Structure formats: structure tokens, C-alpha cells
Amino acid sequence: DAKTTQPNSMESNEEEPVHLPCNHSTISGTDYIHWYRQLPSQGPEYVIHGLTSNVNNRMASLAIAEDRKSSTLILHRATLRDAAVYYCILREGKAAGNKLTFGGGTRVLVKP
């Protein structure tokens, strides 16, 4: 399984941006980079995904390095509701089906 490496935890102040790094040096050319987050006492929820180009949606932005060996999830203005564990996951090809390989994730603490 393709592996990702993330910091264990990060702190941010409310209303400030949060940059969550992820290293995936063994990524293959067809792997998509997905981010999910898990709020306390809930199941994970989808945040964003990308292949090569930077991506934006209403929740966050995803910046992907040119060599694709790393990426950064950007929460533009953190709110208390963004306190969660964020997982960076590589979606492999068709043979892997819908299997998601979760690492330890980054626990984000947002201070008021």
C-alpha cells in the first residue's frame, strides 16, 4: 500500500490559515491524493482530492508539489468546527477497489 507521512498534531488560532503537510514519496503516476477528516465522535468525511494540479473547493485548497511527492491541505480560515483529525490518503488504481489506507493523520487543534 502506498504510504503517506503526516505530522501528529498542529495548532492554529481561530480565523487564521492552517497548512497541513503530507509526504508521499512513493506515489505512483496514477495515484490520486485524497484528504478526509474525522470530527470528534463522527465517521470520516471527504475534504478534497487531486492528481497533479492545485484544487479548490468550499472546504479547503489542495496544493500539490510539482514532483507529486508531497502535498499541502490549506484551510483558509480555521474555525472551531475544523478541529479534527485530517488524513492524507493515496487512492490507488482499479485493482484496489475502494480500499482507503489511513495513516495516523494530523490532529488539528483550533484555539479561540
Add this chain to the structure above:
Amino acid sequence: KAGVTQTPRYLIKTRGQQVTLSCSPISGHRSVSWYQQTPGQGLQFLFEYFSETQRNKGNFPGRFSGRQFSNSRSEMNVSTLELGDSALYLCASSWASGVSTDTQYFGPGTRLTVL
């Protein structure tokens, strides 16, 4: 539209018993995956079912099994429960299987405690 639902939400069993957990996917979704979450091992993939067929399986003993019905609802069964099976069991549904851009939608989980 309704999200992924899991029943029951909480369950207490004793060692040696068996348990069946249920997952109802989002309407129209044909893939259901199951995950086990523990403080020590994190989130681990159990298996995926698509159109009533097991598509993929994680590294768990044969005591863990599942099935999917024609309406895409899925059940997972754990036989001969052990203390280490205490965990949050999550299911996730999606439209298709093996599409790298597809989103998976998770349910709230079933918290299983084995005494």
C-alpha cells in the same frame, strides 16, 4: 438525501459471542466498505462489497465476515469475539468501485465493547 446509517450504534458483548452489524448505504450507492478503528491501530480496512460480491479484503482473521444484499445493504459478522475486537466499526458507501476520483461517505459507526 439520507446519509449512511449504521445499526446498532452501541453494542456490548462478552467474549466468545458473535455479533452482526448492519449498514444501509446512501440510496443508489452500490459499494459498501467496512473499517475497524481502534486507538492502537487506527483505521483499518476490513472488506468491500460491490454488487453483492466481495471486492477486496483487508488483513483480518476469518472470524470477520460480511455480505451484501441485493438492495446494497450490508452486514458484517464477527464470530467468537475477543477482547481486542472492541472498536468503532465504520462503514462507507460510494457509487462505484475502483474509481480513484470517487468519494466515500462514512456512517457514524457502531461502537462495540467486548467484556
